[in-house]
Amino acid sequence: MKSRFSAQKNSDSSTADEYSSTTAVLLTNLGSPDEPTPSALRRYLREFLSDRRVVEIPRLIWLLILHGIILRIRPAKSAKLYRSIWQENGAPLLTITAAQKDKLATKIKSQYGDQVIVDYAMRYGKPSIASVLQKFQQQGVDKIVVLPLYPQYAGPTTGSTFDALSRELQQWRYVPSIYFLNSYHHNSLYIKALANTIIEHVKVHGKPDKLVLSFHGMPELFRQWGDPYYDFCLQTTSLLKQRLLASDFNSDISFQEADMITTFQSRFGKAQWLQPYTDEILASLPEKGDKHIAILSPAFSSDCLETLEELEHENRAVFMDAGGEQYHYIAALNDRDDHIDALFDVLAPALGSPELK
Incomplete structure (x- = not known):
């Protein structure tokens, strides 16, 4: 079998000066079923x-x-x-991730030309991580930069992505350079993009009584065993609060520390998960006089079942049934331009200087 390395760069017909390396950026997300059946x-x-x-x-x-x-x-x-x-063109998570890939590829091409290619894969379902890595293999890629689209590292998401990557690469004779970016929970442009969505929402719908930052949940035992996810969520919250409270950013809105609450959603089973629980907090707010809320989930880079169904519908019902009056879900960052700028900023150190390409 002809090697990938020799297939792309025939040393008999090329000199070292003519050698041109190819970098691949792999965006990954959780995945969706093929159809809603x-x-x-x-x-x-x-x-x-x-x-x-x-x-x-x-x-x-x-x-x-x-x-x-x-x-x-x-x-x-x-x-x-x-x-x-479900949308006409499929699962929202898949279509949004594809749109993120397209926009990021355009931005990267403007800086790096054709020497950096961009693709996406899903940890579960299609396109699989293995299938996209094999595509890179056939393209003779020398360097792979992997960015799981989970801002806060967690073993069940980011760690599992690394497992899938490793399983495939263990079968390769030639393993390219690998850069695995495991978190961007504190990236300044990511924080700025989150703040932008909140301010834009408030300018249209008014300042809520409470701003609820609902992160995906995790069993409490995972935290006790050393998973840093909870701490990273709190760091994101802290940085976002600082941004919203900054005088140069908050002059017309006047957010206060007490206006913002961090919660955790999507618990499953009877075990204790990270607290406080989103649904329980939402049920308790109206009786305290907080009848107008806005909610977003900084843990999701793309809208999906946990945001479009759980937050937009299920938790809305919890709040309104408890006496709430206004409930607004603030969409995930999706393919907003400021989000693409943040992802590019996260990737840039691993991609290196464009002048060297």
């Missing part, structure tokens, strides 16, 4: 919930629960939820 959800959930990073209980016990109970019941329920957010 029970059979597609069963395939997706089987892959997702079989990941040892996602569920860390004794393997045999979990597999019995997964195949004996969960995969018999949950796919139909999840399919119904996915149908409620």
Whole structure:
């Protein structure tokens, strides 16, 4: 079998001066089922919930629960939820990630020309990480920069992405240089983009009684075992508060520290998860006089089931049923230009100076 290295750069016909390296940027996200049907959800959930990073209980016990109970019941329920957010061109997470890739590729091309290619993959479902890496392999890539689109590192997301990357690369004879970017929770442009969405929202809908920053949840045990996700979420919150409270940014809005609350959503099962829980906080706010809220989730780079269904609909019902009057979901950063600028800023140190390309 002809090697990838010799296929791209034939040393018999090239000199060292003619050697031109190719870098690939790989954006990754969690993934979505192929379609909003029970059979597609069963395939997706089987892959997702079989990941040892996602569920860390004794393997045999979990597999019995997964195949004996969960995969018999949950796919139909999840399919119904996915149908409620499904778009004409597919799952929102996939289409938004593709749009992010396209915009980022355009920005990178303007700086680096054709020597940097950009693609995306999903940890679960399609396009798989392995399939896109194999595409890079055929293109003779010498350097791969991997950016999981999870601002705050967590084992079940970012760590699992590294596992999938490693499994594929273990099969390669020639392994290119790898740059794995594991978090950007404190990137200044990411924080600025989040603040921009809040200020833009307030200018249209008015200042809420409370601004709820709802991060995806995680079992409390993961934190006790050393996962830094909780701390990274609090760092993002702290930096975002500083930005919103800054006099040069907040002159017309007048946010105060007490106006903002950090919560955690999407808990599953009976174990204790990171607290406070989003739904419980939302249910308690109206009786305290906080009947107008705005909510966003800084943990999601793209809108998906957990934002478009859970935050936009399920948690709206919780708040309004408790006596709330105004509930506004502030969309994820998605393919906003300021978000693309932030992602480019995160990638730039790994890409190196354009002058060297």
